[in-house]
Amino acid sequence: MTRGLSVRDVDVRELMDDPQADERMLARTYGRFGFINAVVSRPGRIYRRDIRPRAAGARPLRILDIGAGGGDLCRFLAGRLRHDGIEAEITALDSDERAIRWAAAHDRGAGVRYRCALSTELADAGETFDVVLSNHVLHHLDDRELRTVLDDSRRLLAPGGLAAHHDIARGRAAYASFAAVTGLLSRNLLADSFIRVDGLLSIRRSYTATELAAIVTPDWEVRRGVPARVELRLEL
Numbered sequence: 041m042t043r044g045l046s047v048r049d050v051d052v053r054e055l056m057d058d059p060q061a062d063e064r065m066l067a068r069t070y071g072r073f074g075f076i077n078a079v080v081s082r083p084g085r086i087y088r089r090d091i092r093p094r095a096a097g098a099r100p101l102r103i104l105d106i107g108a109g110g111g112d113l114c115r116f117l118a119g120r121l122r123h124d125g126i127e128a129e130i131t132a133l134d135s136d137e138r139a140i141r142w143a144a145a146h147d148r149g150a151g152v153r154y155r156c157a158l159s160t161e162l163a164d165a166g167e168t169f170d171v172v173l174s175n176h177v178l179h180h181l182d183d184r185e186l187r188t189v190l191d192d193s194r195r196l197l198a199p200g201g202l203a204a205h206h207d208i209a210r211g212r213a214a215y216a217s218f219a220a221v222t223g224l225l226s227r228n229l230l231a232d233s234f235i236r237v238d239g240l241l242s243i244r245r246s247y248t249a250t251e252l253a254a255i256v257t258p259d260w261e262v263r264r265g266v267p268a269r270v271e272l273r274l275e276l
């Protein structure tokens with residue numbers, strides 16, 4: 041790991057988090073998350089491993105995606121669930137109104153519910169879900185916010201529920217490969233978006249599995265995955 045990646049760089053701020061961010065570039069960024077996630081986040085595996093096996097229980101299956109961004113994971117899951125004839129209610133939650141507006145306008149018949157709020161508001165209201173997910177959100181948080189989101193996740197789980205938070209794991213290989221691939225795509229597929237710059241900043245902000253293990257309570261399992269992935273998991 042280079043010196044620059046040996047510690048979490050919590051002082052860098054992603055361009056998409058700037059309230060003054062260029063609207064057109066922000067919209068293109070939300071629109072490209074689906075491509076990035078298809079490559080690195082393995083949504084099909086999330087569905088097969090964590091969602092479909094729970095279909096035998098609660099109906100409708102209630103799923104919450106915290107920090108849903110452009111909502112692509114929710115739409116993907118909605119499509120798979122519909123295909124498999126599984127009744128579900130999927131909530132895409134984001135604290136950024138711009139993300140929720142964009143995602144709601146691009147639902148394309150998926151039937152996802154879009155809400156602008158923090159997870160704490162839902163937990164305080166006593167709402168519960170069978171599956172609580174997030175993807176690429178942990179690195180946006182400081183240690184205190186991370187503990188809050190994990191606490192909220194636990195409170196939001198119905199009996200027998202699963203919380204699974206997925207993110208990039210900081211490291212030299214992750215940084216170098218993301219820089220190489222997005223460098224090739226920066227003038228075409230990723231042009232006029234924040235994906236390349238923010239992705240590299242994200243990796244600098246990301247936790248390693250070891251750092252997460254030192255923060256979370258022992259009931260959270262820390263899993264390493266490929267490519268350069270980390271997952272925090274709690275099953276009630």
Ligand SMILES: C[S@@+](CC[C@H](N)C(=O)[O-])C[C@H]1O[C@@H](n2cnc3c(N)ncnc32)[C@H](O)[C@@H]1O
Pocket residue numbers: 073074077106107108109110111113133134135136139157158159174175176177180181189
């Ligand atoms: C990098 S985006 C990831 C979006 C999406 N999950 C994906 O995988 O493409 C992170 C999103 O998390 C949201 N976010 C950050 N902290 C949050 C919090 N405490 N509660 C809800 N949303 C949050 C941001 O507004 C942003 O839209």
